[in-house]
Amino acid sequence: MNESDLVDAIGQVIDPEIRLPLADLHMLRWAKVRRSRVDIQIDIPVPEHPAQLELENRIRQAVRNAGVDGDVNVRTEIMDASERAVLRAALASDNEDGHGQESLPFADKTSHTRVIGISSGKGGVGKSSITVNLALSLARMGKSVAILDADVYGFSVPKMLGVDHDPMVIDDIMIPPIAHGVACLSMGLFVEDSQPLIWRGPMLHKALQQFLSDAHWGKPDYLVIDMPPGTGDVALSMAEYLPRTEIVVVTTPQPAAQRVAQRSAIAARKMKLTVRGVVENMSWFTGDDRKRYEIFGSGGGQDLAHSLGVELLAQVPLVSALRSGGDSGVPVVASDPGSEASQAFERLAQRIDDMGPARVYRKELTIR
Ligand SMILES: Nc1ncnc2c1ncn2[C@@H]1O[C@H](COP(=O)(O)OP(=O)(O)O)[C@@H](O)[C@H]1O
Numbered sequence: 451m452n453e454s455d456l457v458d459a460i461g462q463v464i465d466p467e468i469r470l471p472l473a474d475l476h477m478l479r480w481a482k483v484r485r486s487r488v489d490i491q492i493d494i495p496v497p498e499h500p501a502q503l504e505l506e507n508r509i510r511q512a513v514r515n516a517g518v519d520g521d522v523n524v525r526t527e528i529m530d531a532s533e534r535a536v537l538r539a540a541l542a543s544d545n546e547d548g549h550g551q552e553s554l555p556f557a558d559k560t561s562h563t564r565v566i567g568i569s570s571g572k573g574g575v576g577k578s579s580i581t582v583n584l585a586l587s588l589a590r591m592g593k594s595v596a597i598l599d600a601d602v603y604g605f606s607v608p609k610m611l612g613v614d615h616d617p618m619v620i621d622d623i624m625i626p627p628i629a630h631g632v633a634c635l636s637m638g639l640f641v642e643d644s645q646p647l648i649w650r651g652p653m654l655h656k657a658l659q660q661f662l663s664d665a666h667w668g669k670p671d672y673l674v675i676d677m678p679p680g681t682g683d684v685a686l687s688m689a690e691y692l693p694r695t696e697i698v699v700v701t702t703p704q705p706a707a708q709r710v711a712q713r714s715a716i717a718a719r720k721m722k723l724t725v726r727g728v729v730e731n732m733s734w735f736t737g738d739d740r741k742r743y744e745i746f747g748s749g750g751g752q753d754l755a756h757s758l759g760v761e762l763l764a765q766v767p768l769v770s771a772l773r774s775g776g777d778s779g780v781p782v783v784a785s786d787p788g789s790e791a792s793q794a795f796e797r798l799a800q801r802i803d804d805m806g807p808a809r810v811y812r813k814e815l816t817i818r
Pocket residue numbers: 570572573574575576577578579580606731732766767768769770772773774776777
């Protein structure tokens with residue numbers, strides 16, 4: 451094998467964090483073969499590449515797959531400002547063009563990405579758990595998936611998803627960190643765990659706007675959003691930034707919860723977002739005797755779906771693995787894919803994918 455073939459092979463290696471080939475990112479400087487030894491130099495944009503080991507493993511694997519034996523020696527250097535500028539241009543051209551009001555991505559009807567907003571009338575019904583496990587289920591179907599945690603006060607996605615590193619920030623571009631194959635951005639990545647978030651509304655809006663405009667999202671198949679609570683002004687901003695959001699409303703089985711959930715669905719419609727369906731969470735608990743115990747009553751999800759004229763997309767049982775998975779950062783869909791809850795998420799993901807994108811999007815948006 452000659453060196454230029456080897457360079458081609460290594461250039462196709464995908465950077466695990468940035469999710470683009472090294473060649474496109476101009477990160478491969480050179481590769482040399484000397485007898486039983488391969489020397490490679492890669493240039494990384496920032497001193498701390500969170501997935502450097504995995505990147506080196508992928509490079510070694512690519513060398514081996516190309517049929518080259520021997521020691522592989524990977525050197526890394528940090529890019530200088532002009533090299534970084536080339537990489538940033540590659541990231542920018544991989545992003546979708548902003549067509550929206552504020553020139554944000556995912557807003558235009560030509561966008562490849564389906565935006566799924568998980569919404570609920572009140573906290574504690576499982577909105578974040580469903581966001582994370584749905585995203586993972588879609589990823590397990592082979593889709594490329596990102597999560598935007600827009601629940602700016604109650605951010606919990608990084609912990610539930612098990613994000614264990616800070617986002618790479620390349621000058622003015624954030625790289626959403628990857629966990630379980632899913633990219634995510636959240637306020638939780640930028641504030642200390644123990645610190646309360648004391649921000650004025652406009653700062654939160656600005657932060658969400660920047661999450662959309664100043665990040666490398668690429669063109670994922672799905673952007674799943676942990677929506678801010680129902681009717682607040684952060685929710686209004688989200689509707690404005692992401693007018694193609696397809697809302698999925700989460701509720702629990704009891705009638706009271708259903709009324710609260712209905713308010714959030716009505717709010718979504720007032721904001722001209724399409725409501726695609728309902729997910730009922732904590733529907734039952736399956737005992738050791740294999741009987742289903744409907745601890746929170748029954749019928750709430752079906753009734754809500756009926757009154758909204760949409761489909762009941764899934765019923766998710768109450769399982770302790772869902773709670774513990776959220777605490778440990780290994781969602782149940784990853785730790786126990788065959789479990790009752792995981793199968794419910796798998797069906798939910800499949801159903802959403804089968805439905806296809808909402809057909810009717812409003813032409814323009816006027817929230818003032
Ligand atoms: N189906 C379920 N079975 C068991 N625990 C659940 C289930 N859904 C959610 N939980 C737990 O309930 C709590 C609230 O869920 P969470 O997803 O944070 O709700 P929200 O985002 O709506 O506030 C979390 O501790 C979560 O692990």
